[in-house]
Amino acid sequence: MKKIYTRPASMKDAHFHYCPGCGHGIINRLITEVIDEMGLRGKAICVAPAGCGMLVYNYFDIDTLESAHGRGAAVATGIKRVRPDNLVFSYQGDGDLAAIGTAEGFHAANRGELITVIFVNNGVYGMTGGQMAPTTLRQQVTTTTPSGRNPVSAGHPVRVCEVFSVLDGTSYLERVAVNSPSGIRKTKKAIAKAFEHQLNRTGFSLVEILSPCPTSWKMSPIEAFRWIDDVMVKQFPLGVIKEIKC
Amino acid sequence: MKRLMSGNAALGEAAILSGCTCYFGYPITPQNELTEYMAKRMPEAGGVFIQSESEIAAINMVLGASVAGARAMTSSSSPGISLKQEGISYLAADELPAVIVNMVRGGPGMGNISPAQSDYLQATRGGGHGDYRTIVLAPSSVQELADIVPVAFDLADAYRNPVIILGDGMLGQMMEPVDFSNIKKIKDYPKDYILTGADNRPSRMVRSLLFDTKEEEEHNWKLYRKFQRIENSEVRFETFLIDDAEIVVVAYGIAARIAKGAIKRLRQDNIRAGLLRPITLWPFPSKKIKEIAKYITDFFVFEMSTGQMIDDVRLALEGKGHISFYGRPGGVIPTPIELARIVSRHYFQTQKVRKQ
Ligand SMILES: Cc1ncc(C[n+]2csc(CCOP(=O)(O)OP(=O)(O)O)c2C)c(N)n1
Ligand code: SF4
Numbered sequence: 001m002k003k004i005y006t007r008p009a010s011m012k013d014a015h016f017h018y019c020p021g022c023g024h025g026i027i028n029r030l031i032t033e034v035i036d037e038m039g040l041r042g043k044a045i046c047v048a049p050a051g052c053g054m055l056v057y058n059y060f061d062i063d064t065l066e067s068a069h070g071r072g073a074a075v076a077t078g079i080k081r082v083r084p085d086n087l088v089f090s091y092q093g094d095g096d097l098a099a100i101g102t103a104e105g106f107h108a109a110n111r112g113e114l115i116t117v118i119f120v121n122n123g124v125y126g127m128t129g130g131q132m133a134p135t136t137l138r139q140q141v142t143t144t145t146p147s148g149r150n151p152v153s154a155g156h157p158v159r160v161c162e163v164f165s166v167l168d169g170t171s172y173l174e175r176v177a178v179n180s181p182s183g184i185r186k187t188k189k190a191i192a193k194a195f196e197h198q199l200n201r202t203g204f205s206l207v208e209i210l211s212p213c214p215t216s217w218k219m220s221p222i223e224a225f226r227w228i229d230d231v232m233v234k235q236f237p238l239g240v241i242k243e244i245k246c
Numbered sequence: 247m248k249r250l251m252s253g254n255a256a257l258g259e260a261a262i263l264s265g266c267t268c269y270f271g272y273p274i275t276p277q278n279e280l281t282e283y284m285a286k287r288m289p290e291a292g293g294v295f296i297q298s299e300s301e302i303a304a305i306n307m308v309l310g311a312s313v314a315g316a317r318a319m320t321s322s323s324s325p326g327i328s329l330k331q332e333g334i335s336y337l338a339a340d341e342l343p344a345v346i347v348n349m350v351r352g353g354p355g356m357g358n359i360s361p362a363q364s365d366y367l368q369a370t371r372g373g374g375h376g377d378y379r380t381i382v383l384a385p386s387s388v389q390e391l392a393d394i395v396p397v398a399f400d401l402a403d404a405y406r407n408p409v410i411i412l413g414d415g416m417l418g419q420m421m422e423p424v425d426f427s428n429i430k431k432i433k434d435y436p437k438d439y440i441l442t443g444a445d446n447r448p449s450r451m452v453r454s455l456l457f458d459t460k461e462e463e464e465h466n467w468k469l470y471r472k473f474q475r476i477e478n479s480e481v482r483f484e485t486f487l488i489d490d491a492e493i494v495v496v497a498y499g500i501a502a503r504i505a506k507g508a509i510k511r512l513r514q515d516n517i518r519a520g521l522l523r524p525i526t527l528w529p530f531p532s533k534k535i536k537e538i539a540k541y542i543t544d545f546f547v548f549e550m551s552t553g554q555m556i557d558d559v560r561l562a563l564e565g566k567g568h569i570s571f572y573g574r575p576g577g578v579i580p581t582p583i584e585l586a587r588i589v590s591r592h593y594f595q596t597q598k599v600r601k602q
């Protein structure tokens with residue numbers, strides 16, 4: 001019998017701790033599929049965040065370091081400068097990259113560090129219980145915006161790809177979503193493309209992935225998947241935001 | 247051959263000779279000469295130099311370089327060292343080697359850019375969150391600064407722990423002749439924990455998150471046992487004229503240098519003073535102090551702060567002996583004459599008391 005679907009070699013035989021319907025598990029799997037298909041298991045080094053993606057080292061069967069909250073891009077910079085021939089990527093949430101780690105992400109991008117950031121945008125702080133993130137939509141209810149995010153006092157949702165796109169060090173920025181089979185296929189392609197940019201030394205690459213967090217959004221998985229299409233993409237339009245030929 | 251160099255530049259050269267291949271820094275006075283020296287020398291030596299966006303970024307780049315297997319260093323002065331504490335805590339938790347230089351300036355807050363010793367407690371008590379210690383080395387001349395850099399890197403690698411070189415603005419900025427020929431061939435430390443890509447070997451992970459409290463407790467005890475080993479074998483100090491002394495001045499770093507000048511003057515006045523200079527501030531030479539206390543009871547602590555190391559002297563003495571203190575905080579540099587005057591007044595007062 002022909003095996004047509006199996007666990008990627010770069011993925012450990014472990015149970016995900018993610019909630020049902022969470023996007024992290026899909027993204028974890030896609031990353032390891034790409035690493036396998038590009039033959040990068042022996043080269044890849046991952047920097048894990050503080051956030052629901054923290055435990056990726058329990059799932060990725062590649063060398064992984066867990067960084068302090070938000071410092072992933074700086075840590076990845078240190079690793080990559082020592083090991084320029086490795087594939088170095090950080091895995092970061094929206095709180096991690098766009099709030100506490102803004103400076104580290106922004107300046108790694110601006111220096112054109114040859115690293116890739118896998119940026120999981122779920123519009124909330126999943127790990128700490130669903131508080132407001134920099135990417136939380138206007139009027140969106142979270143545990144720290146109980147009557148909805150009021151931009152007058154709490155600011156506006158940050159478009160990370162667009163902000164980074166004006167930095168000359170960036171070479172590939174794409175926003176995708178893992179809420180549909182076609183979106184999942186596009187996400188996989190985008191991750192592969194970002195890794196290519198890194199390996200070709202073109203510049204800093206980042207894939208922003210709109211990812212459902214049914215638990216914090218207080219929705220069923222199906223509702224959460226729909227909400228991305230119906231509401232989230234209006235603030236965070238999908239597509240390639242920047243691409244320099246590599 | 248000796249070269250005339252500032253302490254900061256000498257430190258940079260010594261680091262490169264000690265096999266440091268990565269330096270990350272953010273400008274702050276009084277340590278800019280080191281960052282500038284590395285900006286020029288690191289690329290010449292084939293290493294990595296980044297002027298980071300902040301001290302937080304710099305220490306995390308150090309962490310990344312260290313986990314990738316390199317000898318990495320960062321430097322700053324007091325306010326910047328506060329920002330590095332997060333990263334230092336992670337380095338200790340992850341058991342990663344690194345060398346961190348603090349050219350201390352007057353504080354708290356922005357303070358000023360003059361030499362001070364006000365970061366002693368921060369340096370010797372861990373500094374960041376959690377149950378950990380850093381090895382703290384306090385040289386007192388430009389030559390000793392250069393000599394201690396390879397020691398710092400070796401200790402960091404041997405114990406897989408961050409090491410702090412605690413200087414001050416004066417040590418960093420003054421120029422003295424320095425000889426680098428003491429720096430021998432770099433020792434090789436096998437590093438089976440570094441991340442290189444899981445090529446034909448099982449994957450590795452480096453982390454500090456241990457949800458299981460039993461695991462976290464065991465990790466803490468493991469670190470503790472390491473710190474005990476360091477306390478047992480890595481204490482360094484210098485003594486000066488203590489064999490016949492009636493009073494022992496305890497001072498470190500540049501203050502110890504001032505104290506030596508003062509002691510020479512006191513000796514001319516037939517006051518038998520001596521010096522104990524801790525070189526490792528952690529681990530602290532407590533045993534040596536206890537030993538001295540068997541035959542000398544008069545201890546005089548001198549610091550360029552309101553008194554921080556004095557706590558360690560007190561702990562070492564366990565109530566024995568008598569401790570006096572003279573401190574000049576805020577970036578003020580006291581002179582040997584000034585200190586000699588203070589010690590001599592103290593000496594005659596205690597003599598009077600003894601006679602009564
Ligand atoms: C310095 C510091 N501050 C706060 C925290 C607590 N913390 C852990 S994860 C997190 C937010 C994670 O949100 P995000 O990056 O969006 O990731 P998600 O869990 O949503 O995937 C916070 C605030 C921490 N670990 N460290
Ligand atoms: S809280 Fe949200 S992001 Fe975290 S595991 Fe659950 S669904 Fe996923």
Ligand SMILES: [Mg+2]
Nearest residue numbers: 093094124126
């Ligand atoms: Mg999030």
